[in-house]
Each structure stands twice: as structure tokens, then as C-alpha cells.
Amino acid sequence: MSKLISERNTDSLITTYKKDSMLSKLFEVFSITAEGSYVYLCNIKNDFSRWSKEAVDFFDLPNEYMYNAGAIWEEHIHPDDREQYRKDIDAIFSGSSNSHNMRYRAKARDGSYVLCSCRGLVFDDDDGIPTYFAGTITNHGYQSNIDAITNLKNIYSYFEEFSNSSMFGFTVSLFGISNFSDLNNIYGYEVGNHLLKVFSEYLENTFNNIDQIYRMEGTKFLILSKNYTIQDMNDLFEKMKEELRLGLSVDNLKLSLFIGGSCLYVSSKTVGAHTIYSCLKSSYYESINLKQGDFAIFEKDLDGNLNERLEQLNTIRDSIVKDFEGFFLCYQPIVDSKTEELVGVEALIRWKNDKYGLVPPIYFIPILEKDSSFSQLGDWIIHTALKEMKPLLEKYPNLEVNINLSYTQLEKKEFINTIEKIITQVNFPKKNLCLEITERCRLLDIDLLNNFTKSLRNEGIRFALDDFGTGFSSFSVLKNINVDIVKIDRAFIKNICDSNPDKIIVNSISKLCQEFNIDLCIEGVETNEIKEYLKQIYVTCFQGYLFSKPLTKEEFYNKYL
Structure with a gap:
């Protein structure tokens, strides 16, 4: 965290800085000429810096003049890049290095991360004492406002x-x-x-x-x-x-x-x-x-109010970059098909605020999946679910926590490292984590999916193929990717006792899973009649309102701890 100094002391340092006319002129010249890059200039003795106003605006920094700017800037750097950044800056201030040159990701005002290249040098004052640290940050997310191909x-x-x-x-x-x-x-x-x-x-x-x-x-x-x-x-x-x-x-x-x-x-x-x-x-x-x-x-939404829905989506999107304000998780139990004892739990995202109340995820997930900020929400879901469900592992050591993946997460090259880091932070056993590949994920390149699942399955993490039977790619994914669980969509279950086509489809998938030695989880089990029918075929676990609706963390703890 940044140091705290009085406003009077800050004003005094700014005044002292401005009196050094050479430093002020140098800063102004380089700020003007460094298009696409930001200039910073730090007095190492008092750890007081001046940064380009463009950097302050783009990254939402507190001021052009900052005390302990290195620590403030560190909070904007991607967590995976902070350790190396901290080592470099510590070396500068300890005197063991006189140069800085690295790449890292930094969070912009809108919550997205951009790739930056940072270079800096230490130089002496008039007495030959290393006093100043200056350089540039090149924002690779910065672009000309004109497209080079179309001139639009x-x-x-x-x-x-x-x-x-x-x-x-x-x-x-x-x-x-x-x-x-x-x-x-x-x-x-x-x-x-x-x-x-x-x-x-x-x-x-x-x-x-x-x-x-x-x-x-x-x-x-x-x-x-x-x-x-x-x-x-x-x-x-x-x-x-x-x-x-x-x-x-x-x-x-x-x-x-x-x-x-x-x-x-x-x-x-x-x-x-x-x-x-x-x-x-x-x-x-x-x-x-x-x-x-x-x-x-x-x-329009169900009430016919398009404008309200757009404002609602805008508020939800802004909530992501405001430390996930209003978001919380609910957990639906998964039970063994024979004993009906708790064997797993699926984490389900929810959002609520005073104006709109509780908004179902079907209203915002399909839209926000296209947004650059959504991968941050996905990472938050994984971290929160593992942290909140970890206390149950003492009583249920084999409990499996199921978390849905978004294709925007899978598209990011660093996502495997992100999962590994979250697991390490929470100290969560990998064998207790199951990642669900949803229908929209199946639109991704099959090789990408295969490499992703293979890498994490080698670490002990399990995978489920969600919404099986919907869309056009379920069987193709099952053929080309090794998964541990198939989850049959509730659309095939709700009328299964009366629908011959649903019986044929579910029975066929059941036999297929048995042949492949894959667990079969059936969602949407809402009546005893449905449950008893399904117990006649190969099925390993059930999920549905017959056993429990999705519960808040507190409700889940009260019921199962």
C-alpha cells in the first residue's frame, strides 16, 4: 500500500519539483514527444514522482504527482507480473541496479489489462550521487484512432x-x-x-x-x-x-x-x-x-423495456470493474444417484442491487461474455467458489466443486496459469475441482479445447461436458476430448416419464457414457417420478430442485456443515 503523507508535505514537494526548472523542462519535452508512451520522473531520495497526465487519465492514477508511485503503480499491474516488477523496482531503490527494462500487463481505467513496456535509467545529481530515476512506459494498447487498412x-x-x-x-x-x-x-x-x-x-x-x-x-x-x-x-x-x-x-x-x-x-x-x-x-x-x-x-426484455435493459446491463458491467459489486454465488448440491448423499456442488453466479433487484444470469451472461471485462468476472467466480467451498472439504473430503467456464476465458493464453495461481492462493486440492465446458465453449477450436483440458487433467482437475445433447457439437467434443462427466440438459428430463423421444435420447446417452466409462450427471430432477425412472438406467449423480434449489453460501453451510 502507498505511504500516506499530508497534503501540505505533498504541496511542498510539488513546489520544490517545479523550482528545478531543468527537470520540469525535460519532463515537458519528453511528454510531448513520446507519443504512445508515458514519461515518469522520480526523485529516489524522497520517492516523489511526476507522471504524464495521459498515464494518469488512461490508468486512473491518483495524480500527476505521487509519493511512492512504485507501490501505487504495482496495484495496477496484473497479479501474475507483480513479483518480477517488485524485484526490479527494489533493485533500483536499493542501488543494486541502475536500469529497468521489462514488459507487464497494467489495468486501464475501464478495468481491462493492456500490455506495457517499461524502460528507465538512474542518473546522478550535480554531486555525482544517484538521485533520479526516469523513463517511459509504452502502452501497446494505445493505437492510432484511424484504421490503417480502411482509413475509417x-x-x-x-x-x-x-x-x-x-x-x-x-x-x-x-x-x-x-x-x-x-x-x-x-x-x-x-x-x-x-x-x-x-x-x-x-x-x-x-x-x-x-x-x-x-x-x-x-x-x-x-x-x-x-x-x-x-x-x-x-x-x-x-x-x-x-x-x-x-x-x-x-x-x-x-x-x-x-x-x-x-x-x-x-x-x-x-x-x-x-x-x-x-x-x-x-x-x-x-x-x-x-x-x-x-x-x-x-x-426488448420480457417487460418490453429495451432502454431499461440496456441501463441494467450497463450497471452490471460497471459492477465488474467496481470490485464485483452486487455479484455473489449460489450453490446447487449434486447428490449420488444411489445414496442421495452430497458428492458435489455447482457454483452459480447471481447479481443484485437496490434498483433492479435480483437479475437472473440468463439476462446478462450471454451478453457480457462478449465484453472484454468478462474474463475478470470468470476468474472472480473461480476464486470465490473455491474459497467459499473449501471449509466443506473437512467434512466431505471428496466433494467436487463444479464451475462453468466461459469461452472468453478459454481464449486467453494465460488462463491455465490463472487457474493454477488461484488454486495455489486458496490452497484448494485440484482433485476437488471440476470445470464445466458449456455449450458456447464448444464453438471454440477443438484443438484449443483439447490442449486446455489435457493440460489440466494431467494435474488432477476434472472436466464435465455441460448441456449435453443441445447444439450441434456435443458428440464431436466427446469424440475428440477426454472428459470425466457428461451432464444431460434438463430439457430432456422434464417430460421424460411421458415422452418416448426423451426416453430414447437419455437412454442412448446413458449407454454411451457407460461404454466410455464416463460419469453421468442428470440435471433438472424435480420429481420422485423422474428420479425413480432414471434410477433404472446408468447414472452416477443427480442435480435438481427435488434435492435442493441453489443456496447462498450461508444457506449451504447451515444445511451441510
């Missing part, structure tokens, strides 16, 4: 401009080329880049009365307008679909394009840029994956 404003410009405005009452759409990767693989990188340029020009010509077009990630383009209605956007999208299927001319080639699109109307200035983009991406992937490229409009 880019994603950074979108977030910057939107965050600095109070604009509302507009339609915003997201369009993208769904078959771009195929074309890029066939014709090559240069043709792919030229295609993006030609497509961006096509959009500008199509939306010639538009307020702004941004190139976002990959092939996605965001279009913002105060003049076009959702119906206008839908009509133009249908026209674009037909034209682009006939082909777009690129480098003497006629390339047939397939597109996806989504749209929503923003009527409130309290909804942030990140929330809007997350909602658009959610509907965009629905357009690509579920609607065969049909236009997807971000729907």
Missing part, C-alpha cells in the same frame, strides 16, 4: 468519442463478413486486406447519409446514425445481402460475400459504449450462428 475511424476512436459525449437517441448497427476467413485463406492476405478496404467503401456508399462508420475488430463495422431507424437499417441490410452475394469486385476477382448484421436503438445517455458494443456483438453472433445471416435486432 477504429474501435479505439469509437470508445474514446462515445465516452467523451453525452449523445443519445440514435440507431447503432454492426455488420460483418461471415465468410471472410475462407476468402482470406483461398486468395491470401493481400487480397483479404483489399477486400476490407473495398467493403468499407461499399458501406460508405450505401450509408451516404450516415453519422459515422467505425471499423471494429476483424471484419466488423459499426454504423451509428441519428437519421436511420431500425427498419431503415433492416431494409438496407436486406439490399446489401442480395448485392454482396452476387459478388464484390476486388483485384479483378468477383468475390461473393455473406454478411451478418445486428442493430439496436439507444435512447438513454446513461448506457456506455462497452455495453452497447457487447449487446451488438451478442446479436451479431446470433445473426451469424443461429439466423443464417438474417438481421438480428437486440430484443
Whole structure:
């Protein structure tokens, strides 16, 4: 933690710093010329520093002038990178090193981590005594606001401009080329880049009365307008679909394009840029994956109030970066199919606040999974679940804690290290952890999933294939990836006593698991009639309201400890 000094002492140090005209001039010159980098200058004797205002704004630091800035900055550095950073800074201040050069991840104001390169040197005062430590921090997350390929404003410009405005009452759409990767693989990188340029020009010509077009990630383009209605956007999208299927001319080639699109109307200035983009991406992937490229409009909630839902999602997203305010976990017991004794527990995320009450996860998880902040929430869920369930291991040494994974977590290269670190911090036995691969995770590359599960299974962590039977990839995953448990979705269970098709499906999965020597957990067991029917087939454990609803930590402790 940073040292505390009085405001008077801080003001005195600032005044002393400013009197050193050479240092002030040097700082100003380097701050102006170091585009994309931030300058820092520290007096080692009193551990007082000045940092670029751009760094203060981007990383939400307390002030340009800081006492014990190294410790303050350390709190912004990713936990996995702090130890090496601390060693480097301690070496500078102890006099055992006169240079600093390392890369680390640092948390920005919006809660996301950006990669930074930090370089610094120690130099002497007029008496030859090492006194000053100065250098630059290069923010690799910093980008020009113009996309180099299309010359359109880019994603950074979108977030910057939107965050600095109070604009509302507009339609915003997201369009993208769904078959771009195929074309890029066939014709090559240069043709792919030229295609993006030609497509961006096509959009500008199509939306010639538009307020702004941004190139976002990959092939996605965001279009913002105060003049076009959702119906206008839908009509133009249908026209674009037909034209682009006939082909777009690129480098003497006629390339047939397939597109996806989504749209929503923003009527409130309290909804942030990140929330809007997350909602658009959610509907965009629905357009690509579920609607065969049909236009997807971000729907209203059950009460028909779209504006309230957007504000609600914005509040939930902000809660992630506010130390997970309002989030908590509930735990649903998993019982042995024969003895009905407790053998496991599934951690389930919940969110609640005074304005919106308890919001079901189905309302925010599918949307926020597209958000850059979601992996932080996923890591918090793992840490909290292991910490809160650890006391039960003394009474139930074989208790298995099941935690759902998000595909945004799996996509991160450092996620395996993150899990290892959390387990070490909590001192939780690996054999008691089971990670659930959800339906959305199965959309990831099969090799990525295989490498991930293989690495952690070698450490003793178990894996469950959740929602088995839904979607199109369940059997493909089971064929290519070693899992320990299959969980049958409740959709096949609720009518099983009366539905012959459900009986055939469940019986077939049961025989398959028995042949593969895989545990079978059946969710959604809500009546004794369902339970007794399922006891006739191969099944290892049950989960459902017949045994218990999801319980808060306190309720779970009262029932099982």
C-alpha cells in the first residue's frame, strides 16, 4: 500500500519539483514527444514522482504527482507480473541496479489489462550521487484512432468519442463478413486486406447519409446514425445481402460475400459504449450462428423495456470493474444417484442491487461474455467458489466443486496459469475441482479445447461436458476430448416419464457414457417420478430442485456443515 503523507508535505514537494526548472523542462519535452508512451520522473531520495497526465487519465492514477508511485503503480499491474516488477523496482531503490527494462500487463481505467513496456535509467545529481530515476512506459494498447487498412475511424476512436459525449437517441448497427476467413485463406492476405478496404467503401456508399462508420475488430463495422431507424437499417441490410452475394469486385476477382448484421436503438445517455458494443456483438453472433445471416435486432426484455435493459446491463458491467459489486454465488448440491448423499456442488453466479433487484444470469451472461471485462468476472467466480467451498472439504473430503467456464476465458493464453495461481492462493486440492465446458465453449477450436483440458487433467482437475445433447457439437467434443462427466440438459428430463423421444435420447446417452466409462450427471430432477425412472438406467449423480434449489453460501453451510 502507498505511504500516506499530508497534503501540505505533498504541496511542498510539488513546489520544490517545479523550482528545478531543468527537470520540469525535460519532463515537458519528453511528454510531448513520446507519443504512445508515458514519461515518469522520480526523485529516489524522497520517492516523489511526476507522471504524464495521459498515464494518469488512461490508468486512473491518483495524480500527476505521487509519493511512492512504485507501490501505487504495482496495484495496477496484473497479479501474475507483480513479483518480477517488485524485484526490479527494489533493485533500483536499493542501488543494486541502475536500469529497468521489462514488459507487464497494467489495468486501464475501464478495468481491462493492456500490455506495457517499461524502460528507465538512474542518473546522478550535480554531486555525482544517484538521485533520479526516469523513463517511459509504452502502452501497446494505445493505437492510432484511424484504421490503417480502411482509413475509417477504429474501435479505439469509437470508445474514446462515445465516452467523451453525452449523445443519445440514435440507431447503432454492426455488420460483418461471415465468410471472410475462407476468402482470406483461398486468395491470401493481400487480397483479404483489399477486400476490407473495398467493403468499407461499399458501406460508405450505401450509408451516404450516415453519422459515422467505425471499423471494429476483424471484419466488423459499426454504423451509428441519428437519421436511420431500425427498419431503415433492416431494409438496407436486406439490399446489401442480395448485392454482396452476387459478388464484390476486388483485384479483378468477383468475390461473393455473406454478411451478418445486428442493430439496436439507444435512447438513454446513461448506457456506455462497452455495453452497447457487447449487446451488438451478442446479436451479431446470433445473426451469424443461429439466423443464417438474417438481421438480428437486440430484443426488448420480457417487460418490453429495451432502454431499461440496456441501463441494467450497463450497471452490471460497471459492477465488474467496481470490485464485483452486487455479484455473489449460489450453490446447487449434486447428490449420488444411489445414496442421495452430497458428492458435489455447482457454483452459480447471481447479481443484485437496490434498483433492479435480483437479475437472473440468463439476462446478462450471454451478453457480457462478449465484453472484454468478462474474463475478470470468470476468474472472480473461480476464486470465490473455491474459497467459499473449501471449509466443506473437512467434512466431505471428496466433494467436487463444479464451475462453468466461459469461452472468453478459454481464449486467453494465460488462463491455465490463472487457474493454477488461484488454486495455489486458496490452497484448494485440484482433485476437488471440476470445470464445466458449456455449450458456447464448444464453438471454440477443438484443438484449443483439447490442449486446455489435457493440460489440466494431467494435474488432477476434472472436466464435465455441460448441456449435453443441445447444439450441434456435443458428440464431436466427446469424440475428440477426454472428459470425466457428461451432464444431460434438463430439457430432456422434464417430460421424460411421458415422452418416448426423451426416453430414447437419455437412454442412448446413458449407454454411451457407460461404454466410455464416463460419469453421468442428470440435471433438472424435480420429481420422485423422474428420479425413480432414471434410477433404472446408468447414472452416477443427480442435480435438481427435488434435492435442493441453489443456496447462498450461508444457506449451504447451515444445511451441510
